[in-house]
Amino acid sequence: MAINVTPIPGxxxxxxxxxxxxxxxxxxxxxxxxxxxxxxxxxxxxxxDEREHSxxxxxxxxxxxKAKVNEAGLWAPHLPTEYGGMGxxxxxxxxxxxxxxxxxxxxxxxxxxxxxxxxxxxxxxxGTEAQKKQWLLPLIEGxxxxxxxMTEPDHAxxxxxxxxxxxxxxxxxxxxxxHKWFTSNGIDANFFIVMCRANDPSGELGQPGRMTQIIVPxxxxxxxxxxxxxxxGHSTSDHCEIVYDNVRVPIENTLGLVGQGHQAAQDRLGAGxxxxxxxxxxxxxxxxxxxxxxxxxxxxxxGLLKDKQFIQGFIAESYLDVQSAxxxxxxxxxxVAADDPDVRTAISAIKVFVPAAYHRVVDRAIQVWxxxxxxxxxxxxxxxLAARVLRLADGPDEVHKILMAKNILHRYExxxxxxxxx
Ligand SMILES: Cc1cc2nc3c(=O)[nH]c(=O)nc-3n(C[C@H](O)[C@H](O)[C@H](O)COP(=O)(O)OP(=O)(O)OC[C@H]3O[C@@H](n4cnc5c(N)ncnc54)[C@H](O)[C@@H]3O)c2cc1C
Numbered sequence: 001m002a003i004n005v006t007p008i009p010g011x012x013x014x015x016x017x018x019x020x021x022x023x024x025x026x027x028x029x030x031x032x033x034x035x036x037x038x039x040x041x042x043x044x045x046x047x048x049d050e051r052e053h054s055x056x057x058x059x060x061x062x063x064x065x066k067a068k069v070n071e072a073g074l075w076a077p078h079l080p081t082e083y084g085g086m087g088x089x090x091x092x093x094x095x096x097x098x099x100x101x102x103x104x105x106x107x108x109x110x111x112x113x114x115x116x117x118x119x120x121x122x123x124x125x126x127g128t129e130a131q132k133k134q135w136l137l138p139l140i141e142g143x144x145x146x147x148x149x150m151t152e153p154d155h156a157x158x159x160x161x162x163x164x165x166x167x168x169x170x171x172x173x174x175x176x177x178x179h180k181w182f183t184s185n186g187i188d189a190n191f192f193i194v195m196c197r198a199n200d201p202s203g204e205l206g207q208p209g210r211m212t213q214i215i216v217p218x219x220x221x222x223x224x225x226x227x228x229x230x231x232x233g234h235s236t237s238d239h240c241e242i243v244y245d246n247v248r249v250p251i252e253n254t255l256g257l258v259g260q261g262h263q264a265a266q267d268r269l270g271a272g273x274x275x276x277x278x279x280x281x282x283x284x285x286x287x288x289x290x291x292x293x294x295x296x297x298x299x300x301x302x303g304l305l306k307d308k309q310f311i312q313g314f315i316a317e318s319y320l321d322v323q324s325a326x327x328x329x330x331x332x333x334x335x336v337a338a339d340d341p342d343v344r345t346a347i348s349a350i351k352v353f354v355p356a357a358y359h360r361v362v363d364r365a366i367q368v369w370x371x372x373x374x375x376x377x378x379x380x381x382x383x384x385l386a387a388r389v390l391r392l393a394d395g396p397d398e399v400h401k402i403l404m405a406k407n408i409l410h411r412y413e414x415x416x417x418x419x420x421x422x
Pocket of ligand 1: 394
């Protein structure tokens with residue numbers, strides 16, 4: 001079923017235009033071809049050659065779609081125009097992500113693939129001209145892959161202050177030692193942006209222990225990828241456990257200033273959380289459509305699912321979830337765009353509410369589809385796992401609830417009540 005997008009009254013015409021163009025593209029080029037694009041069905045009895053042939057066809061089709069995305073001027077919406085992107089502002093991008101996410105997995109066909117897209121944005125903002133030439137341009141051209149290496153197995157990822165990976169200056173080089181895990185895209189990455197505590201014995205680069213991001217080539221001596229961590233029952237994945245053992249890189253690989261690492265990560269995660277939530281809303285929208293569509297045609301126990309009150313309850317509850325998640329996320333996005341003082345509370349609120357609502361909606365859609373709901377014939381199983389991960393990644397629920405409560409309590413302690421009218 002096509003996504004139903006019409007202009008939103010009162011919204012900037014430029015944003016409505018982006019929504020329209022994105023919806024037209026995914027309705028025409030992606031949704032009708034999903035099965036062929038991702039090779040979801042693998043018929044029994046195929047020879048190795050036949051499997052290879054259909055794999056190649058999928059790759060060719062994806063390349064064709066990417067060329068059409070480029071022609072339509074929809075490539076790399078997250079990047080400035082001077083780097084071949086669309087140069088969208090924050091709200092345009094957030095609204096575009098919602099529509100794009102409806103076609104699950106399609107973002108990569110528009111030049112947006114985590115963690116490369118986040119790394120590219122950080123390089124645009126903090127990179128030197130030399131770093132941009134060496135790392136950013138090949139990343140954008142698709143000649144390189146990258147990873148973001150922050151979380152450590154022995155310290156709480158939900159408390160970034162606990163990071164211990166250390167970069168000690170030795171002349172013109174950093175010497176990096178540390179143990180990371182869940183570095184996504186680690187298998188294919190040509191370089192990692194590694195979050196370290198920097199220590200310059202000369203004192204030239206500031207106080208020791210300041211959080212700093214350093215670019216580390218994946219083939220540098222001492223970068224030891226121990227494994228792709230198996231997740232959700234799979235024996236392996238591209239989320240890698242990596243030991244950095246006396247890895248030497250030039251001081252010029254410092255991304256931004258020594259001590260700016262935490263801010264750079266916040267830039268990435270803060271705005272990123274709004275984008276993740278808009279993506280989640282787009283996927284909830286898809287799950288909702290799939291659920292309602294199925295209820296109209298599936299007969300069980302002498303009647304259509306749509307006529308069973310349990311299922312009507314699922315539809316009504318899911319409407320409440322999609323609508324409230326969407327409006328909260330748009331409100332948070334508007335606060336980001338307006339630099340509103342309550343923006344951190346709004347972002348934490350959506351980071352808690354939206355993944356949970358997304359999880360509930362997908363769960364109901366799976367239930368309505370029965371066995372087909374968890375099969376690879378539909379995108380629901382993939383969405384379900386993604387929704388579960390979102391509840392702990394980029395700050396688990398509990399951390400965001402604590403932040404919200406603190407901000408709210410401070411307001412009342414100052415003698416002012418919360419203003420819900422913003
Ligand atoms: C699929 C996947 C991909 C990932 N990709 C990357 C990546 O590319 N790069 C990267 O650096 N990391 C990545 N991560 C790691 C992710 O960011 C961390 O798992 C997340 O930040 C949580 O950190 P942790 O696992 O150390 O959990 P912990 O910090 O050990 O927290 C465990 C739990 O403790 C609870 N908790 C935490 N604080 C409090 C509190 N104050 N009060 C009460 N309860 C609390 C929460 O329920 C939390 O889930 C990925 C993770 C997954 C699952």
